[in-house]
Amino acid sequence: MTYLVTAANGHLGRLVIEALVARGIDPAELVAGARSPEKIEDFAARGIRTVELDYDRPETIAAALEGVDRVLLISGSAPGARLAGHRNVIDASKTAGVERLVYTSAPQATTFDYALGADHRATEGAISASGIPAVIVRNSWYTENYAADLDRAAETGVVASSVGDARIASASRIDYAEGAAVALVGDGHVGRVYEFAGDVAWTFDDFAAAASEVLGREVAYQRLTSDQLAAGLEAAGLDAGTVGFVVGLDQAIAGGVLSSADGTLSRIIGRPTTPLVDGLRALRG
Known part of the structure; x- marks a missing residue:
């Protein structure tokens, strides 16, 4: 069995590779793909095959898929400009006869109407239409x-x-990486749509309390209106499109798009997700 992880030079991709190795996958069965393979030379030194894989260059995708059985498609990082690249990977995976495609989507992508979900909703539709077990x-x-x-x-x-x-x-990136690794290699996951999230849904008052503990100083939560947020972003020099996207994202969060904490991720990875205070402490090194 051979497994390809796309965007393997990114924060999530690197952690997925490590999670796969930790779960006993032989490095020789792994393929790490990146737009710039020189950024993942450390994987090559460990016996992992590294390949050039650029979502926007179909010829690199086809070459990367040679001999691959299962693919983890990590979503592109540019909202509004990633669907075409996703489709390229999906089309190439179908042509290559990939037996399983795992895709990292967004919360409630097909049930909640918000800008961040648009690319993901369309990508999920393209995967379904392709017929690839996913x-x-x-x-x-x-x-x-x-x-x-x-x-x-x-x-x-x-x-x-x-x-x-x-x-x-929220959960820490390592939690999601382990979830993706299990979905890629484990049994009983094909055909499933998982809403991965942390075990505990917190408020910003909780965040302030956790930050106080981590930082050793009192932290207070300041509530802003959407207009106040927009004004602050504009003052920082952000363009109107970005300001609208960020404000809309906060409005979606206020509407509950990130509130679900049903334990799916912790059940999949076999341990509790990383508590907020521990995740914040890790950010401080």
Whole structure:
């Protein structure tokens, strides 16, 4: 059995490779794909085959898929500009006869109407239409997404957000990486759509308390309106499109898109997900 992990030079891709090895997969059965293979030379030194794989260059995808049985398609990083690349990987996987495709999607991609979900919803549709046996893993927020908030809290004693009292079921990136690894190699997952999230859905008041513990200083939660958030982003020099995207994302969070914490991820990986305070502490090194 041979497993290809795309975007293997990224934070998530690297952790998936490590999770696969930790679960007993022989490095010789792994293929690490990256747009710039020189960035994953450390994998090659460990006996993992490394290949050039650029979502926007179909010829690199076809070559990377030679001899591959299962593929983890890690979603591209540019919202609104990644669907074509995803389709290229899906089409090439179908042509290559891949027996399982795992895709990292977004929370409630087909049931909640928000901008971040659009590319993922379309990608899930393309995977379904392809007929490739697949597993969809919809990753909720990474605790690492709040690294900048934690840094600002360290400087100012304040964490600010426009999500109100919304709950966010974040987990650490390693938790999602292990979930993807299990979906790729384990039995009984094909045809499933998993909403992966942390075991505990927290509020920003909880975040402030956890940050206080990690930083050793009092941290307060400052509630912003959407207009206040937009004004701050504009003052920081962000363009109107980005401001609208970020404001809309906070509105979706306020609407509950990240609130589900049903334990699916912890059941899949066989352990509790990383608690918020531990995830924040890891960000401080």
